[in-house]
Amino acid sequence: MRKGNAMDHFDVAVVGAGPVGLTAALLLADGGARVALLDAANAPMDLPRAISIADETFRTMDRLGLADALKEESLLGTGSRYFGLNDRPLASSKPAPSRIGHPAKSQFDQPVLEDLLWTKASNDERIAFLTGAQVNAIAQDKDGVTVGFQSDDGNGAVAASWLIGADGGRSFVREALGIDLVGSTQEERWVVIDLLNVPEAREPYAEFHGNGTRPYVLVPGIKGRLRLEFMLFDHESADEMTAPAQILELSRPFHPRIGTEDVRRAVVYVAHQRIARTYRSGRSFLIGDAAHLMPPFSGQGLNAGLRDALNLSWKLLEVLRGAGTDRLLSTYESERRTHAAKMVKVSRRTGAVVMAVGALKTNVRDIAFRTVSLIPAVHRYLGSMRFISPPDYRNGVAIKAGRDIDRRLAASVGFALSQPSVTGPDGGTAPLDTHLGDGWSLLTLEAESASSQRPDPFWALLGARRLVLAGTPVSPAEQYSFPLLLDAGRLLAVPRLTKPHTLVVRPDRYVAAVFTDDSEQSVIQSLRSYVDPRSRR
Numbered sequence: 001m002r003k004g005n006a007m008d009h010f011d012v013a014v015v016g017a018g019p020v021g022l023t024a025a026l027l028l029a030d031g032g033a034r035v036a037l038l039d040a041a042n043a044p045m046d047l048p049r050a051i052s053i054a055d056e057t058f059r060t061m062d063r064l065g066l067a068d069a070l071k072e073e074s075l076l077g078t079g080s081r082y083f084g085l086n087d088r089p090l091a092s093s094k095p096a097p098s099r100i101g102h103p104a105k106s107q108f109d110q111p112v113l114e115d116l117l118w119t120k121a122s123n124d125e126r127i128a129f130l131t132g133a134q135v136n137a138i139a140q141d142k143d144g145v146t147v148g149f150q151s152d153d154g155n156g157a158v159a160a161s162w163l164i165g166a167d168g169g170r171s172f173v174r175e176a177l178g179i180d181l182v183g184s185t186q187e188e189r190w191v192v193i194d195l196l197n198v199p200e201a202r203e204p205y206a207e208f209h210g211n212g213t214r215p216y217v218l219v220p221g222i223k224g225r226l227r228l229e230f231m232l233f234d235h236e237s238a239d240e241m242t243a244p245a246q247i248l249e250l251s252r253p254f255h256p257r258i259g260t261e262d263v264r265r266a267v268v269y270v271a272h273q274r275i276a277r278t279y280r281s282g283r284s285f286l287i288g289d290a291a292h293l294m295p296p297f298s299g300q301g302l303n304a305g306l307r308d309a310l311n312l313s314w315k316l317l318e319v320l321r322g323a324g325t326d327r328l329l330s331t332y333e334s335e336r337r338t339h340a341a342k343m344v345k346v347s348r349r350t351g352a353v354v355m356a357v358g359a360l361k362t363n364v365r366d367i368a369f370r371t372v373s374l375i376p377a378v379h380r381y382l383g384s385m386r387f388i389s390p391p392d393y394r395n396g397v398a399i400k401a402g403r404d405i406d407r408r409l410a411a412s413v414g415f416a417l418s419q420p421s422v423t424g425p426d427g428g429t430a431p432l433d434t435h436l437g438d439g440w441s442l443l444t445l446e447a448e449s450a451s452s453q454r455p456d457p458f459w460a461l462l463g464a465r466r467l468v469l470a471g472t473p474v475s476p477a478e479q480y481s482f483p484l485l486l487d488a489g490r491l492l493a494v495p496r497l498t499k500p501h502t503l504v505v506r507p508d509r510y511v512a513a514v515f516t517d518d519s520e521q522s523v524i525q526s527l528r529s530y531v532d533p534r535s536r537r
Contacts, residue, residue, distance in 0.1 A: 011034045020308065032320075057306050180276075196262050399523050
């Protein structure tokens with residue numbers, strides 16, 4: 001256990017040191033918060049549970065300096081293939097190319113990610129990492145939260161201004177707050193087998209085999225890693241199906257020379273499709289599996305949790321700095337719960353396609369799948385995996401664009417900022433995120449006519465970094481403004497702008513607003529209900 005007196009006061013207490021809790025703690029600490037991180041374990045878990053990673057997750061890991069190390073242990077740029085009766089191909093899909101500078105979908109190894117995060121958190125002086133601490137009590141009032149725990153050293157407690165429950169599907173925090181889960185549990189059980197030392201590399205596709213007899217899923221990794229998942233039937237017991245001999249029999253077609261030493265994990269699971277009724281109670285919040293449980297078929301569970309961590313952390317930091325309002329904190333639920341609920345539905349529907357059993361049901365499914373795939377728009381929709389839609393935060397910290405805004409830029413409000421490569425003032429080329437910093441930023445797209453007014457002091461008080469994106473060299477108008485030249489990936493290039501437009505980019509890289517000289521004051525007035533930096537003076 002690390003450090004600190006029992007009743008030290010922290011800005012935020014995070015319960016749960018899985019990947020989601022660790023990420024939240026690190027993001028908060030990087031923003032200057034004093035964090036207590038509590039977990040019953042004494043070391044990171046060596047269980048390869050989550051296996052799919054999205055571009056947004058890599059973008060978050062890049063903020064923490066861990067993306068490159070994680071990519072070295074990941075199979076990058078993967079897709080999915082679907083097979084029907086008698087293993088006849090039904091469809092093949094790969095995500096549309098990512099707009100944000102990382103592979104849209106990849107296969108990773110969770111223990112690698114967990115170890116990277118755990119090591120970084122353990123070495124961060126702003127985090128009091130209390131390991132071996134089993135949380136057993138939570139009390140909160142209008143001023144803060146107290147978290148009680150038991151450890152080998154006896155009973156202890158930490159006090160904090162805010163609490164984050166990241167303690168998984170069986171969350172003690174959620175139970176203590178009296179928040180129930182809404183949804184259901186699927187009837188079908190699955191056995192998941194993680195293998196090592198598989199001799200032949202496979203193509204970069206997860207395979208979903210809805211063969212009508214025993215549906216199964218195959219997910220390749222790198223360095224000889226392979227995941228297999230098989231659906232179980234009612235008469236099959238979990239103990240029987242996870243017996244070593246049975247696991248070897250199920251795995252042998254995919255690993256002919258398999259031995260018991262090649263079986264990393266074999267466990268039976270039942271998928272849940274549930275979401276917390278609310279993500280907040282007073283000064284306490286839920287993130288990750290504590291807030292939502294979803295079937296694994298679309299690979300969204302961990303990615304959704306890491307989006308939670310990023311979304312909540314920057315909002316808490318604004319509150320801790322004295323600028324964020326309670327309305328800002330309320331948008332955590334309106335932004336994240338909406339998207340999580342959508343991903344639960346997508347994951348459930350994907351599983352239903354795979355789990356059809358019997359010749360009749362399987363034939364009907366295959367015919368329907370092939371028929372709709374003949375429609376070009378549907379074929380493109382399925383082939384580019386657009387059914388896994390990115391977060392849409394237009395119902396949160398997002399200001400509807402006025403009539404003076406070019407419609408091409410108005411459409412960006414509420415969505416993640418694209419990330420092209422840009423050339424900075426020193427002549428070096430780097431991804432756009434490199435220049436944005438960790439806080440707010442203003443990204444001005446130059447036009448033939450220059451801006452006629454100086455930026456409002458609101459932005460300086462907010463700590464926003466001001467950047468100019470142009471196709472030709474420009475001179476900095478302010479000391480805190482410098483030019484960026486578009487180099488590659490012209491997703492932010494908007495030709496034929498009649499006047500300069502400025503994108504207001506949130507700390508989590510989502511576009512909060514777009515303004516021109518004519519609408520700047522209106523945008524500021526609307527943003528003040530979420531962040532009012534006048535209180536910082």
